[in-house]
Amino acid sequence: MVIQLSSKNVLNYLRHKGLDLDLASGNDAIQVKDAKNFNLLLTLRNGDKWLVKQERFDAEGKTAEEFKMEWRVQEFSKGFHGSSFQGLLPDVLLFDPQASILVLRYLDHYQDLLEFYVKDQLYPEWIAEGLGTAIATIHQDTVQNSTAQSVFDQGLADDTPLQSLAWTHKLHDLEPDIFGQYPAEGIKFFSLYQRYDSLGRSIQTTLASYRPLCVTHNDLKLNNVLVHQDWQNPRLDEPPIRLIDWERNGWGDPAFDVGTLLSSYLQQWLGSLLVSQDISFQDSLQMATTPLEKVRPSMVKVLQAYLGQFPEILEIDPDFLDKVVQFSGLVMINQIFAMLQYQKTFGNTGICMLQVAKSLLCRPDQSFATVLGISQADFIASLGSRPRSVAS
Numbered sequence: 001m002v003i004q005l006s007s008k009n010v011l012n013y014l015r016h017k018g019l020d021l022d023l024a025s026g027n028d029a030i031q032v033k034d035a036k037n038f039n040l041l042l043t044l045r046n047g048d049k050w051l052v053k054q055e056r057f058d059a060e061g062k063t064a065e066e067f068k069m070e071w072r073v074q075e076f077s078k079g080f081h082g083s084s085f086q087g088l089l090p091d092v093l094l095f096d097p098q099a100s101i102l103v104l105r106y107l108d109h110y111q112d113l114l115e116f117y118v119k120d121q122l123y124p125e126w127i128a129e130g131l132g133t134a135i136a137t138i139h140q141d142t143v144q145n146s147t148a149q150s151v152f153d154q155g156l157a158d159d160t161p162l163q164s165l166a167w168t169h170k171l172h173d174l175e176p177d178i179f180g181q182y183p184a185e186g187i188k189f190f191s192l193y194q195r196y197d198s199l200g201r202s203i204q205t206t207l208a209s210y211r212p213l214c215v216t217h218n219d220l221k222l223n224n225v226l227v228h229q230d231w232q233n234p235r236l237d238e239p240p241i242r243l244i245d246w247e248r249n250g251w252g253d254p255a256f257d258v259g260t261l262l263s264s265y266l267q268q269w270l271g272s273l274l275v276s277q278d279i280s281f282q283d284s285l286q287m288a289t290t291p292l293e294k295v296r297p298s299m300v301k302v303l304q305a306y307l308g309q310f311p312e313i314l315e316i317d318p319d320f321l322d323k324v325v326q327f328s329g330l331v332m333i334n335q336i337f338a339m340l341q342y343q344k345t346f347g348n349t350g351i352c353m354l355q356v357a358k359s360l361l362c363r364p365d366q367s368f369a370t371v372l373g374i375s376q377a378d379f380i381a382s383l384g385s386r387p388r389s390v391a392s
Contacts, residue, residue, distance in 0.1 A: 002061070002099050005054045007032060010040055014052070017094055019103065022046070041106060049106035054099065063100045066247035070102060071095040073246045076151050076215075084137040087239035089246070109229050110242060114222035117268060121290070127227055128298035130241050132305030135220070135261070139254040140310040142215040152215050153251035189336065189346040192354060202361040203333070206326040211317060216252030219245060222264045254313060255320055258306060259327025265295050265302075266328065266371065267335065270353050284352060292371070300372050300379075307383055314380070321376050322364040329360030329367075 003013060007030045014021060022045045023029050033039040033051075040052040055063035074092050077085035091105035113131075117123060142148040193199065217224070226242040272290035279287070303324075307313070313320050336350050336357070360367045369375045374382070 002057070003101075005038060005040065005052065005099075005101065007040060010042070010052055013101075014094075014103070017096065019094060021050070049108050050093065051104045051106040053102045053104070057100075065100070067095065067100055067102045068097060069247045069249055070245075071097075072151065073215075073249050076148070080141075080148070084134075084141040088134055088138075088241070088243050090242065090244050107226055107242065107244075109238065110226035111229055112223040113225040113227050114264070114268075116227050117222065123294060123298045124231075125297055125301045127231070127241065128301035129305040131225060131261070132302040133309045134241060134243065135217075135254075135257055136306040136309035139214045139216070139257070139313070143213050143254070143310075143313070143316065145214070148215050149251050152249065153212070189340060189350065189354070192351070196358060196362075198362050199358050202326065203330060206323070206330050206361060209319065209323055209326070210253045210256065212251045212253055213316065214251070214254055216250060216254060216257045217243060217246060218248040218250055218252055218256065218260075220257045220260045220264075222261075222268075253323070253327075254310075255317065255323035256327045258303070259324045260331050261302060262299055262324060262371075263328040263331040263335075265299050266332065266356065267353070268295050270349065270356060273349060273352055284348075296371070296373055300374070303372070303379070304383065307380075311383065321368060321379075325364035325368050325371075326361050329357040332357040332360070 003009070005013065010030065011021075011023065021042070024043045024045045029043050031041045031043075033041050035053075037056060038054045042050045042052060044050070053067070055065075055067055057063055070090075071092070073085070074089060074095075077089060090107070092102060093105060094101070094103040096102075111119075113127070142152075220243070224243065224245045226244055228236060228238055228240045230236060231240050268290050269288055269292045272288045273284045274287045274289070285292070303321075317323070332353055336346065336353055339345055339350060359370070365376055368379075372379065
């Protein structure tokens, strides 16, 4: 019988697995943390903290096997010749596949990048530069690598990027039952979507352009990036940036990772819009509390650092920049659809997101210039180096 973790049995479980620990005194030494998984935060006497996570089981006693995906990256990084993963991954202390339990060292000195941006309203360019370089290094070290492909080109979970976007195939063949599944706001989304034939065609073209080339994170949102709280310290003895929640990793398209990240930056802007029926769409964009001009330098720096580290991707995939923009729009629509499914809402903010996503998908070259403030041609010229070829 598989153990069901609780605050009462977690210590015995860890000791049985060979992880003896000196727990701090006090009632808060073991805390239950709200999350999609069952999470326990343990505080040790020396001040260290461990996070013990167990996936939830369904009625048939099965899990989504996301922790197996996380563990796959950990195992691969230990034996891989490159150093691209070093210091970027969470510190995993134990993985129990039978009980679907993962024990990690809790990164108490870090905060997620989304929280950092929202709380401090700072967008240091070195963070974006470090992030772009880190992602590019992982992609570059594993691109067209047969060893990496043999490990990651096999699905352990059903939530791969294309499968998670499979709903897009159904939007043109809606059934009457949607009126019972979604409120009036939701029906408004479907009505707007079907009004734009070019949007549906662009989504299908973007999905068809997906080209697996390297190891990808596949959920590279700002809240899956951690930044050290002492990031201004030049003598920092820990990595300033870490990437967490590798539960959707796979052998994928690097443009999807970069597009997901840019979409997350754009949603900082779009989520701050002042929306009202009395305010036009263009005026709303101009009145954002986090204006596009504030997040734009970070997006530019991410792309500059990425292509500075991995310039050969422009030769491997000449449509890379167009695809980054289009995947950014696709991820944005996926976010709208998630809001409809779980929150049953599609208000004025959602309409603005849909308008921007439509531009990103249907006019990627023009949208690149609008969002980043520079044309693709000028951007590539500004990099100052020609892409290097990579042998297949």
